[in-house]
Amino acid sequence: xxxxxxxxxxxxxxxxxxxACATVPITGRQxxxxxxxxxxxxxSYQQYDRFLEExxxxxxxxxxxxxxxVGRDIQTAVEHYFQEKNMAHQLEGYRWEFHLVAGDEVxxxxxxxxxxxxxxxxxxxxxxxxxxxxxxxxxxxxxxxxHGSERxxxxxxxxxxxxxxxxxxxxxxxxxxxxxxxxFGMGAQVGFLLPYSRLHESEADHLGLIFMAKAxxxxxxxxxxxxxxxxxxxxxxPPEFLSTHPASGTRxxxxxxxxxxxxxxxxxxxxxxxxxx
Numbered sequence: 462x463x464x465x466x467x468x469x470x471x472x473x474x475x476x477x478x479x480x481a482c483a484t485v486p487i488t489g490r491q492x493x494x495x496x497x498x499x500x501x502x503x504x505s506y507q508q509y510d511r512f513l514e515e516x517x518x519x520x521x522x523x524x525x526x527x528x529x530x531v532g533r534d535i536q537t538a539v540e541h542y543f544q545e546k547n548m549a550h551q552l553e554g555y556r557w558e559f560h561l562v563a564g565d566e567v568x569x570x571x572x573x574x575x576x577x578x579x580x581x582x583x584x585x586x587x588x589x590x591x592x593x594x595x596x597x598x599x600x601x602x603x604x605x606x607x608h609g610s611e612r613x614x615x616x617x618x619x620x621x622x623x624x625x626x627x628x629x630x631x632x633x634x635x636x637x638x639x640x641x642x643x644x645f646g647m648g649a650q651v652g653f654l655l656p657y658s659r660l661h662e663s664e665a666d667h668l669g670l671i672f673m674a675k676a677x678x679x680x681x682x683x684x685x686x687x688x689x690x691x692x693x694x695x696x697x698x699p700p701e702f703l704s705t706h707p708a709s710g711t712r713x714x715x716x717x718x719x720x721x722x723x724x725x726x727x728x729x730x731x732x733x734x735x736x737x738x
Contacts, residue, residue, distance in 0.1 A: 490664070493614045501610050502554050505573040509558070512578070519561040519581050528579050531593045531678075532559030535601050536575065538676035538730075543605075551605065559597070567693060571600035573609060586689045591673075591682035598669035598676070606668060608661040663715060670719055674727035681724075683716050 496504075519525050536557045543549050557575035565582040577600050579593075587593040603609065670680045 493611055496610055496614060498554070502574045505576060506556065509572055509576040513560065517563040519563045521561070521581065524581070524584050525561045527590060527593060528559050528561040528597075531590055531597050531676075532557070532577060532601075534676040534678070535594065535597050535672055538672050539601055539605060542672065542675055567690075569596050569600050571604040571609070573604060573607070575601070575604055577601065577604070586693055587686065588689070589682075591678050592686045592689075594673040594676065594678035595669065595683045595686045598671075598673035598678070599665045600669075601672060602665040602668035603661065606661075606664055608665065612661070663712075666712060666716060667719055670716065670723045671726060674723040675730050677727070677730045677732065679731070680716075680720065680727055684713055687712055687716070 536559075540549070540552060543552055552575075555575040557577075559577045560579070561584075562578055562580050564580050566580040567582045567586065569577070569579045569583055571577050577597060579596065579600075583596060584593070587596055666683075670683060673683075674680045
């Protein structure tokens with residue numbers, strides 16, 4: 462690749478950043494967002510339906526209901542939180558869904574518009590409703606913070622030269638499908654480490670603690686959960702859920718530092734959740 466091409470690519474990326482800069486709800490961080498909201502939601506719903514058609518839902522009724530129940534609690538907490546911050550418009554067009562999928566994968570993911578998937582393989586590590594709330598609060602935080610859209614925008618620039626998502630889906634459907642799956646953590650990664658993924662994970666940890674606390678789940682469960690996740694990966698390749706996440710020691714230190722912020726939220730709301738204790 463010539464220096465001229467490298468320079469041109471850098472210039473295009475810089476211009477796209479200036480022209481398509483958005484703000485992460487709540488945190489205020491600036492992020493790249495090339496995909497119109499309507500296109501992102503429509504595509505998300507189509508991709509989510511496709512995923513559900515191609516993957517088997519769990520037949521474990523107890524765990525499935527637990528996922529639905531905790532998910533609804535988190536959803537309600539997020540909606541209330543955004544209303545309190547005068548940001549309810551950020552959730553317009555959301556069609557929340559929470560599904561437990563059959564499979565041993567230790568994974569979960571979120572897509573734009575509140576489309577959440579949890580795999581059976583992570584439920585043993587979750588252990589109970591509080592542990593599951595750690596996972597789902599984290600994943601919902603990804604969705605409302607627009608992390609998937611940001612990562613997809615980055616990949617549209619670096620992989621497809623800033624091509625619009627709608628055009629990319631038409632002209633390069635296979636490549637675009639791979640980018641989508643990587644951006645939203647759907648199954649196996651496709652061979653590259655996504656930029657800023659650790660920043661996204663830390664941001665989702667922080668927001669997820671706030672959401673689970675507001676839903677009435679004990680945020681201290683996050684420390685135990687991530688310790689169990691760390692134990693799960695010892696002596697083997699890390700579970701998919703940990704592949705691009707911060708080192709567990711760093712993550713736990715961050716979570717402990719946020720406890721003075723989130724514990725008062727939990728104490729005010731711990732009697733309000735509907736999931737079984």
